[in-house]
Amino acid sequence: MISYPPEPFRIKTVETIRLLSPLEREEPIKKAGYNIFNLNSQDVYIDLLTDSGTGAMSDKQWAAIMQGDEAYAGARSFFHLKEAIDQIFGFKYFVPTHQGRAAENILCTLMVVSGCSIPNNTHFDTTQANILARGGIPQNLVIAEAVDPKNLHPFKGNMDIEKLEGFIQNQGPENIPFGMITITNNAIGGQPVSMENIRDVSAIYRRRKIPFFIDACRYAENAFFIKNREPEYADKTLLEIAKEIFSLADGATMSAKKDAIVNIGGFFAMNDETLFQRAKNELILREGFPTYGGLAGRDLDAIAVGLWEGLDESYLRYRVGQVAYLGNKLQELGVPIVEPPGGHAIYVDAGEMLPHIPKDSFPGQSLVVELYLEGCVRAVEIGSVAFARKDPKTGGMIYPDLELVRLAIPRRVYTQAHMDHVAKTMARIMDRREKIPGYRLTYASELLRHFTARFEPM
Numbered sequence: 001m002i003s004y005p006p007e008p009f010r011i012k013t014v015e016t017i018r019l020l021s022p023l024e025r026e027e028p029i030k031k032a033g034y035n036i037f038n039l040n041s042q043d044v045y046i047d048l049l050t051d052s053g054t055g056a057m058s059d060k061q062w063a064a065i066m067q068g069d070e071a072y073a074g075a076r077s078f079f080h081l082k083e084a085i086d087q088i089f090g091f092k093y094f095v096p097t098h099q100g101r102a103a104e105n106i107l108c109t110l111m112v113v114s115g116c117s118i119p120n121n122t123h124f125d126t127t128q129a130n131i132l133a134r135g136g137i138p139q140n141l142v143i144a145e146a147v148d149p150k151n152l153h154p155f156k157g158n159m160d161i162e163k164l165e166g167f168i169q170n171q172g173p174e175n176i177p178f179g180m181i182t183i184t185n186n187a188i189g190g191q192p193v194s195m196e197n198i199r200d201v202s203a204i205y206r207r208r209k210i211p212f213f214i215d216a217c218r219y220a221e222n223a224f225f226i227k228n229r230e231p232e233y234a235d236k237t238l239l240e241i242a243k244e245i246f247s248l249a250d251g252a253t254m255s256a257k258k259d260a261i262v263n264i265g266g267f268f269a270m271n272d273e274t275l276f277q278r279a280k281n282e283l284i285l286r287e288g289f290p291t292y293g294g295l296a297g298r299d300l301d302a303i304a305v306g307l308w309e310g311l312d313e314s315y316l317r318y319r320v321g322q323v324a325y326l327g328n329k330l331q332e333l334g335v336p337i338v339e340p341p342g343g344h345a346i347y348v349d350a351g352e353m354l355p356h357i358p359k360d361s362f363p364g365q366s367l368v369v370e371l372y373l374e375g376c377v378r379a380v381e382i383g384s385v386a387f388a389r390k391d392p393k394t395g396g397m398i399y400p401d402l403e404l405v406r407l408a409i410p411r412r413v414y415t416q417a418h419m420d421h422v423a424k425t426m427a428r429i430m431d432r433r434e435k436i437p438g439y440r441l442t443y444a445s446e447l448l449r450h451f452t453a454r455f456e457p458m
């Protein structure tokens with residue numbers, strides 16, 4: 001029997017959710033242009049659109065919120081956050097931002113110049129878009145194992161070290177204003193990166209004098225995988241592992257909406273003082289004064305508490321266990337998923353599940369619509385709708401390797417019975433999968449088109 005460690009918390013507040021009847025689901029999805037981003041959340045039963053900002057805060061976080069200091073400058077809340085960041089991340093400076101992409105925006109505004117390249121294991125879509133928006137070229141250099149959904153590599157999120165060396169050699173380090181790594185690697189399945197790989201990447205960037213920034217949104221889940229899969233870290237605490245990770249970099253962008261279990265917030269941390277001065281100026285222009293960024297004081301307090309709760313080992317064992325539980329259930333049904341299960345989500349290989357739908361008819365999009373119609377479940381496409389882009393040289397489309405659908409699990413929100421509902425929904429879709437139609441775009445924007453696109457079934 002598949003199981004996972006019971007919740008290391010009990011439920012103090014509940015929110016009613018409603019399972020619409022199959023008939024009641026037809027109208028909202030049609031009105032939404034078959035784009036689940038256009039659905040009202042009232043019309044969704046299990047919302048697996050994202051694990052970002054959707055976690056349940058603890059009693060301690062809510063208590064901290066009541067104690068938020070809303071002073072414009074020098075607020076106590078800022079120093080609470082500073083203490084947590086100092087202890088876990090250890091970077092010399094940071095600025096709070098309203099979320100992760102705001103940190104990316106500041107980093108890219110300050111460092112990306114037109115025509116430069118930014119390597120990463122795999123850029124998340126907002127990072128890719130921020131680089132493109134400044135005229136830079138995002139480059140993904142993840143290991144080849146990552147694009148094989150059946151490959152059981154324990155650190156499938158790793159950077160391909162040889163490719164990185166070759167890429168820097170080719171581009172010239174002077175054309176690479178900074179390099180990144182994303183932990184865990186969201187875009188290819190929430191897969192972790194090993195400490196060994198982070199160490200190697202850091203050594204390469206440092207040798208070439210390329211500043212190294214970590215996209216740290218899910219660093220705690222990544223640290224948990226390092227402890228459990230990298231033998232020399234088995235006896236280390238998660239705090240020790242986190243500190244070691246960040247000691248290898250020059251800074252980090254962080255969306256606190258993930259592993260700090262808050263509904264809004266982020267920060268941009270760094271060691272370089274000049275960069276910090278420039279970041280503060282940019283922050284004041286776009287986000288707010290450096291001791292609150294784009295946030296209220298109370299938000300900073302919630303992050304300060306949440307950073308520690310998100311790094312707690314018994315919580316992470318339950319958390320990663322719940323995600324694996326759903327993954328294993330789907331595998332039992334014969335649903336092709338990215339293996340092994342990731343840290344925050346299960347990624348269904350819609351390309352393999354619906355082989356009769358070609359890439360330009362969006363198999364992932366089809367599965368997302370079916371999940372809603374069949375079970376009132378909201379998932380998200382991470383395939384050609386989100387990631388295909390025009391080749392600037394040939395004008396043709398560059399398609400991503402995989403057509404995935406992500407079932408992201410909010411933190412501390414849903415129970416095992418909810419996971420079972422998702423699995424049952426998928427079982428019913430599997431039974432009639434040959435009959436599922438592809439989709440055609442009726443509207444698409446230039447950047448980040450998946451958020452606003454509209455479709456019709458073919």
Ligand code: F0G
Nearest residue numbers: 050052099100101124126186215217255
């Ligand atoms: N980097 C990664 C790896 C992310 O997953 C996200 C957000 C961001 C940066 C940007 O952070 O949303 O706070 O601005 N990911 C969310 C998701 C949206 O659903 O995976 P943000």
